[in-house]
Amino acid sequence: MRIAIQSWLDERFGLQAIMDFLKKKTVPQHKHTIWYYSGSSILLFLAIQVITGFMLAFYYKPTLEEANKSVARIMTEVPLGWIIRSVHFWSSSFMIALVFIHLIGIWLVKSYRNPRELTWMSGVFLLIVTLGFGFTGYLLPWDDLSLSATKVGTDIPRSIPVIGAWVTKFLRGGDDVTGDTLTRFFSFHICILPIFIFLIIAVHVYLIQKQGMSLPLAVEIKKEKVREIPFWPNFIYREMIVWLILLGVVFSLAVFFPPSLDKQADLMAPAPEGIKPEWYFLFLFQTLKIFPAKILFVSGDTVAVLLIALVGVLFFFLPFIDSKPSETKGKILTLIAYAFIAYAVAMTAWSLLE
Amino acid sequence: MKLKHSLFTRRQFLSGLFGGWLGALLASFLYPVIRFVFPPTREPDQVILPFADFKDMAPNSVKNFSWGSKPGVLKKNDDGSYLVFVAVCSHLDCNVVYLPDKKKFFCACHEGWYDEQGRNIAGPPPRPLRKLVLSIEGENLIISREGFEGAPKK
Amino acid sequence: MKLRMMKKFAIKKKFLVWLLFFTFFFLLFFAQPQFSQEAKPAEQGKALKPEKSPEKIVPSPANIKEAVGIYVFLAWMWLSIIVLIYFLRLKIKEVDRLHRLGYFSGEKK
Numbered sequence: 001m002r003i004a005i006q007s008w009l010d011e012r013f014g015l016q017a018i019m020d021f022l023k024k025k026t027v028p029q030h031k032h033t034i035w036y037y038s039g040s041s042i043l044l045f046l047a048i049q050v051i052t053g054f055m056l057a058f059y060y061k062p063t064l065e066e067a068n069k070s071v072a073r074i075m076t077e078v079p080l081g082w083i084i085r086s087v088h089f090w091s092s093s094f095m096i097a098l099v100f101i102h103l104i105g106i107w108l109v110k111s112y113r114n115p116r117e118l119t120w121m122s123g124v125f126l127l128i129v130t131l132g133f134g135f136t137g138y139l140l141p142w143d144d145l146s147l148s149a150t151k152v153g154t155d156i157p158r159s160i161p162v163i164g165a166w167v168t169k170f171l172r173g174g175d176d177v178t179g180d181t182l183t184r185f186f187s188f189h190i191c192i193l194p195i196f197i198f199l200i201i202a203v204h205v206y207l208i209q210k211q212g213m214s215l216p217l218a219v220e221i222k223k224e225k226v227r228e229i230p231f232w233p234n235f236i237y238r239e240m241i242v243w244l245i246l247l248g249v250v251f252s253l254a255v256f257f258p259p260s261l262d263k264q265a266d267l268m269a270p271a272p273e274g275i276k277p278e279w280y281f282l283f284l285f286q287t288l289k290i291f292p293a294k295i296l297f298v299s300g301d302t303v304a305v306l307l308i309a310l311v312g313v314l315f316f317f318l319p320f321i322d323s324k325p326s327e328t329k330g331k332i333l334t335l336i337a338y339a340f341i342a343y344a345v346a347m348t349a350w351s352l353l354e
Numbered sequence: 355m356k357l358k359h360s361l362f363t364r365r366q367f368l369s370g371l372f373g374g375w376l377g378a379l380l381a382s383f384l385y386p387v388i389r390f391v392f393p394p395t396r397e398p399d400q401v402i403l404p405f406a407d408f409k410d411m412a413p414n415s416v417k418n419f420s421w422g423s424k425p426g427v428l429k430k431n432d433d434g435s436y437l438v439f440v441a442v443c444s445h446l447d448c449n450v451v452y453l454p455d456k457k458k459f460f461c462a463c464h465e466g467w468y469d470e471q472g473r474n475i476a477g478p479p480p481r482p483l484r485k486l487v488l489s490i491e492g493e494n495l496i497i498s499r500e501g502f503e504g505a506p507k508k
Numbered sequence: 509m510k511l512r513m514m515k516k517f518a519i520k521k522k523f524l525v526w527l528l529f530f531t532f533f534f535l536l537f538f539a540q541p542q543f544s545q546e547a548k549p550a551e552q553g554k555a556l557k558p559e560k561s562p563e564k565i566v567p568s569p570a571n572i573k574e575a576v577g578i579y580v581f582l583a584w585m586w587l588s589i590i591v592l593i594y595f596l597r598l599k600i601k602e603v604d605r606l607h608r609l610g611y612f613s614g615e616k617k
Contacts, residue, residue, distance in 0.1 A: 023612065055387065055390055055391065058390075058391065072565055075565055075567045076565065077393075078390060079389040079390060079393060079394070080386045080389055080390055080574075081390060082568070083386060083578075084390055085567075086567065229604070229607060233599070233603050234600065234603050234604060234607060237596050237600045237603065238596075238600060240596055241593050241596050241597075244589045244596075245589065245593075248585060248586055248589045251582070252582060252586075255578055255582060258567040258568075259567075260564055260565060260566045260567065261565040261567075262563075262564050263563055263564065368595065368598065368599070369599075371595065372592065372595040372596070372599065375588060375591055375592060375595070376588075376592055378588070379585065379588040379589075379592070382581065382584060382585070382588075
């Protein structure tokens with residue numbers, strides 16, 4: 001019966017080609033195979049975010065007067081609403097953490113080598129979109145902390161010369177953070193960013209399938225035959241184990257450590273003490289803090305933002321900068337990569353301890 | 355009675371067990387989703403209104419009040435007694451209006467008619483208007499859902 | 509060499525599993541949820557009256573029935589995960605064996 005339905009669909013869609021491809025696709029087994037699991041786990045959490053996001057959007061009202069109240073209603077009146085919101089909250093942190101882990105894995109084994117430059121670059125776009133999801137979603141409960149974090153976050157681009165003010169205006173929907181900012185962020189969060197992330201994921205995943213799984217530089221250099229296992233079903237079964245464990249951890253954390261909701265933001269009130277962005281922005285936040293107010297005749301913020309932007313651009317073009325990965329230049333760039341990771345971790349830790 | 359051949363292979367058995375259990379786990383995730391997406395009805399059991407607002411009604415006239423998110427209508431009959439309805443048509447949920455000159459309730463959506471007792475008399479409505487229970491306690495008018503235990507006896 | 513690596517990995521895995529188990533066991537007994545019906549100051553009022561937003565809403569199960577239901581669900585979820593992982597390991601062993609025998613490379617569908 002199942003086979004009859006499958007062949008009926010296959011006559012029309014031709015999907016058997018996809019199944020054949022998945023069965024032929026192989027995954028190399030070596031010391032660094034564990035990194036291969038990070039990509040699909042990101043998709044798992046994206047799926048969770050979409051589903052819980054759909055549900056939250058049933059009750060959330062994206063206006064200045066109703067936002068906080070509607071979240072409060074979700075948490076108190078709607079049956080099990082607090083769990084759905086908690087899953088959405090924890091799953092977002094897990095997704096961003098996995099994006100970082102995925103990034104670090106690719107970075108250190110240099111998977112961006114020829115011919116995978118575009119996969120890396122589309123990945124950088126995905127990183128930006130994912131962080132955008134986190135940033136826009138954080139404002140939506142509209143409490144004092146998220147309002148202040150958004151004020152600071154949208155003020156930072158202002159330090160960019162020439163275009164800075166325009167970027168801030170675009171993000172805020174005006175000069176200040178108002179109800180318009182909230183509506184704009186909501187539109188980004190549920191409409192604009194999802195379209196972008198799905199389009200870029202399509203490109204990213206297509207490239208990976210077309211070019212096959214990459215081998216880490218260290219393994220490729222050895223030039224010995226690497227053991228490979230079929231993607232379907234061998235690797236998929238292993239991935240399912242990882243997904244099950246991650247699901248279990250996320251749901252347990254969501255039940256025992258649900259996020260609370262502070263009272264509605266007051267646009268006229270002074271900033272609360274100890275405002276901090278979410279953990280994934282802490283290292284950038286701390287970097288801005290350590291720059292002095294003025295360097296020569298330029299504001300410290302401008303220098304910091306331009307420096308970060310420069311690093312971002314270099315990061316984006318890394319496959320072309322690291323053109324000879326196995327030689328000295330490549331080794332130096334790997335050391336710089338380790339230094340960056342250590343820096344980010346140290347800055348995050350410092351920010352948390354303050 | 356021992357079978358000569360197995361109904362299924364060991365592989366099929368384990369696959370079935372695995373798939374079935376996975377399905378059960380995913381179905382159990384569905385339960386909170388369903389409860390979230392179908393919140394409980396928000397109709398009140400009772401509504402308390404100040405009698406003063408309704409004391410000076412003329413006979414054969416109506417006054418509206420809120421029954422949760424639906425409109426309610428309090429009708430003073432010719433003999434001075436009261437009738438209370440949920441002013442929602444039993445056909446497709448449009449709000450009905452009372453026409454005192456005709457002594458009928460009218461639903462404009464599909465031209466449904468109810469008499470002054472709320473019984474459906476013409477047009478598509480399949481059932482009469484829903485009645486509510488009224489009682490007057492001192493200063494207050496208490497309107498309750500039919501079958502609500504806390505409703506004071508009239 | 510591979511066997512030694514596998515043994516070390518197995519020991520590390522066992523340690524992690526027990527650590528996770530004890531963490532959640534510990535949480536179960538010490539992270540008792542405060543029911544929102546008790547914790548919230550008497551502000552439950554009728555939906556008709558406009559409410560002043562409380563200082564901070566700390567989410568928790570609404571009543572004991574919901575709390576017990578959630579605990580039962582978590583226990584069922586973890587039990588299922590353990591069982592499913594057990595089955596998956598069996599399937600992986602089988603499918604790796606088939607791959608070594610060349611079962612899949614023969615398929616020309």
